[in-house]
Amino acid sequence: MKLTHKAAGAARHLAPAPVVVLCRPQLGENVGTTARAMLNFGLTELRLVSPECGWPNAKAVVACSGAYAVLNGIRLFDTVEQAVADLHHVYATTARARELKKPIVTAEAAVRETRQAMAEERKVGFLFGAERTGLTNEELLLADAVLSIPLNPDFSSLNLAQAVLLLSYEWFKSGDATPAVRAARKEGEPATKAEVDGLLGQLVDSLDVVDFFKSADRRQGLVRTIKVMIERRSWTRPEIHLFRGIVKELSQGGRR
Amino acid sequence: MKLTHKAAGAARHLAPAPVVVLCRPQLGENVGTTARAMLNFGLTELRLVSPECGWPNAKAVVACSGAYAVLNGIRLFDTVEQAVADLHHVYATTARARELKKPIVTAEAAVRETRQAMAEERKVGFLFGAERTGLTNEELLLADAVLSIPLNPDFSSLNLAQAVLLLSYEWFKSGDATPAVRAARKEGEPATKAEVDGLLGQLVDSLDVVDFFKSADRRQGLVRTIKVMIERRSWTRPEIHLFRGIVKELSQGGRR
Numbered sequence: 001m002k003l004t005h006k007a008a009g010a011a012r013h014l015a016p017a018p019v020v021v022l023c024r025p026q027l028g029e030n031v032g033t034t035a036r037a038m039l040n041f042g043l044t045e046l047r048l049v050s051p052e053c054g055w056p057n058a059k060a061v062v063a064c065s066g067a068y069a070v071l072n073g074i075r076l077f078d079t080v081e082q083a084v085a086d087l088h089h090v091y092a093t094t095a096r097a098r099e100l101k102k103p104i105v106t107a108e109a110a111v112r113e114t115r116q117a118m119a120e121e122r123k124v125g126f127l128f129g130a131e132r133t134g135l136t137n138e139e140l141l142l143a144d145a146v147l148s149i150p151l152n153p154d155f156s157s158l159n160l161a162q163a164v165l166l167l168s169y170e171w172f173k174s175g176d177a178t179p180a181v182r183a184a185r186k187e188g189e190p191a192t193k194a195e196v197d198g199l200l201g202q203l204v205d206s207l208d209v210v211d212f213f214k215s216a217d218r219r220q221g222l223v224r225t226i227k228v229m230i231e232r233r234s235w236t237r238p239e240i241h242l243f244r245g246i247v248k249e250l251s252q253g254g255r256r
Numbered sequence: 257m258k259l260t261h262k263a264a265g266a267a268r269h270l271a272p273a274p275v276v277v278l279c280r281p282q283l284g285e286n287v288g289t290t291a292r293a294m295l296n297f298g299l300t301e302l303r304l305v306s307p308e309c310g311w312p313n314a315k316a317v318v319a320c321s322g323a324y325a326v327l328n329g330i331r332l333f334d335t336v337e338q339a340v341a342d343l344h345h346v347y348a349t350t351a352r353a354r355e356l357k358k359p360i361v362t363a364e365a366a367v368r369e370t371r372q373a374m375a376e377e378r379k380v381g382f383l384f385g386a387e388r389t390g391l392t393n394e395e396l397l398l399a400d401a402v403l404s405i406p407l408n409p410d411f412s413s414l415n416l417a418q419a420v421l422l423l424s425y426e427w428f429k430s431g432d433a434t435p436a437v438r439a440a441r442k443e444g445e446p447a448t449k450a451e452v453d454g455l456l457g458q459l460v461d462s463l464d465v466v467d468f469f470k471s472a473d474r475r476q477g478l479v480r481t482i483k484v485m486i487e488r489r490s491w492t493r494p495e496i497h498l499f500r501g502i503v504k505e506l507s508q509g510g511r512r
Contacts, residue, residue: 037418039411065413102440108429109436149425150434155295157321162293165418166425169405173364178406180365184358 017171018114019045019125020164021083023139026131028053032063033161034128035070040165041172046070049080052130080127080139088122089114092135092143093163103145107170110147115174126167131160188236195240200230202244206251273427274370275301275381276420277339279395282387284309288319289417290384291326296421297428302326305336308386336383336395344378345370348391348399349419359401363426366403371430382423387416444494451496456486458500462507 020038025031025048035046048055055076064071077083084090091110092102105113114124127143129135140146149166151158158166204223213219235243276294281287281304291302304311311332320327333339340346347366348358361369370380383399385391396402405422407414414422460479469475491499 036413040407040414042408067411067413069411100440104438106429106434106436112436150428150432151296152298152428155323155325157292157323158296162418162421165421169422169425172406172408173362176406178362180362180368182360184356184360 015042015175016118017043017045018118019047019087019123021047021049021080021125021127022051022160023049023080023127023135024052024130025160026052028057028059029063030131030160031057032060032065032071034164035060035064035067037161037165038168039067039070041168043168043171044070044073046073047075047077047083049077049083051076080142084125084127084142086123087125089117089124090143091124091126091145091147092140093126093128093147093167094134094140100140100146102143104148105145107147107149107167110145110167111170111174114171128160128163188238191235191237191240195237196231196235199240199244199247200227203230203247206247209251271298271431272374273299273301274374275303275343275379277303277305277336277381277383278307278416279305279336279383279391280308280386281416282308284313284315285319286387286416287313288316288327290420291316291320291323293417293421294424295323295326297424299424299427300326300329302329303331303333303339305333305339307332336398340381340383340398342379343381345373345380346399347380347382347401347403348396349382349384349403349423350390350396356396356402358399360404361401363403363405363423366401366423367426367430370427384416384419444492447491447493447496451493452487452491455496455500455503456483459503462503465507
């Protein structure tokens, strides 16, 4: 039942990722937005179990915003058993707390376990239920563990594609090396300690000229404070140059 | 310009959270879905800067899926400067890499910094640009840092509410104590070591009766393997009971 369209190029360079299985999706839009959510984070394998919305579905095509690499590779199954038959580890996703006899994991923990399983060449899939009703108890029984995303207890209203988005985001993040903080791009070379000292010397000299410090005691404390204030920042060479120009102009103005 | 409706009860019990500022949103639906995304993860303060979609907006009311605690508290501003005037630290969010002279942070790092800032009683906000065009350079200049979410470089297509959702999710997660893995709920009391030993003894005896091991050499190795196989699992008392019943029945069947 695999649709015969070839997946677009985007999918080809992506690393292996877990499979997403939508059980009885009711709205074509949600299949489209799910495909879009997945591809943003490098998931490409989407399976539908007897979609109530019918398949293929024009609304899904519109809603996927060009995520054809996922949409065109969708595989259809009559039963959830068939859809997970080749998988080694299956997570069910459910919002409702039930009397479950399975481990419940956060999305973060689930993708960590998934990377581990996939490193051991096991295939992993995530089951999502119908929009209105979620997974049935029979579908839940097929799963090894349950993925549950902690939400505001007074307002828990994630739609299908959003739940898939959060899982996909955690998946991508767990394999992504983007540094948490990338430093600001600086204009010009960083200033050397000597250049910063040069500025400090000029500044203190200029302040001495206008008798800014009043007394030797005050001078000692204030010079230390100014030193710390200037040195704790990281300056570029052009900034030090500009700063020295400002000090020079101000002190010449004061003497006029 | 604050709308006068009272925020619904849900917002009242929530801890302080960062502010979300939408600059010139074009579609009312997106304001609604943004409100919904936020409230799922405990963010309630939403500000709009000259919304192109007009305000109030019927489509936003429909799209928010009941997130009135956010929608009814929305504040309107004419300029982004006014919208951020009371904030101490502002993040811009942008998908496009530009020649920025500001630190670029992941959502995870941004919420970590935000918790730190809020612990020091500083207010933090996140700016999101118009759907089609994103933030202008002037809006970017107002920010202290830039939030950028790593995406599949071949398909980067997050909509406004999805970007807000990921930020809100990271925010909630950073303050949430849900354990990564919650153990499966077990039926009945865990079995004691003695009960497991009892099962093992019965099993080995039964296997001896049917000459399962064939030789003393094989027996030694296989008994060790069976011991490990049984002992490494955590059994409940009813499971051990059931298991012993199975062994008994099978071995009686073998003797019939």
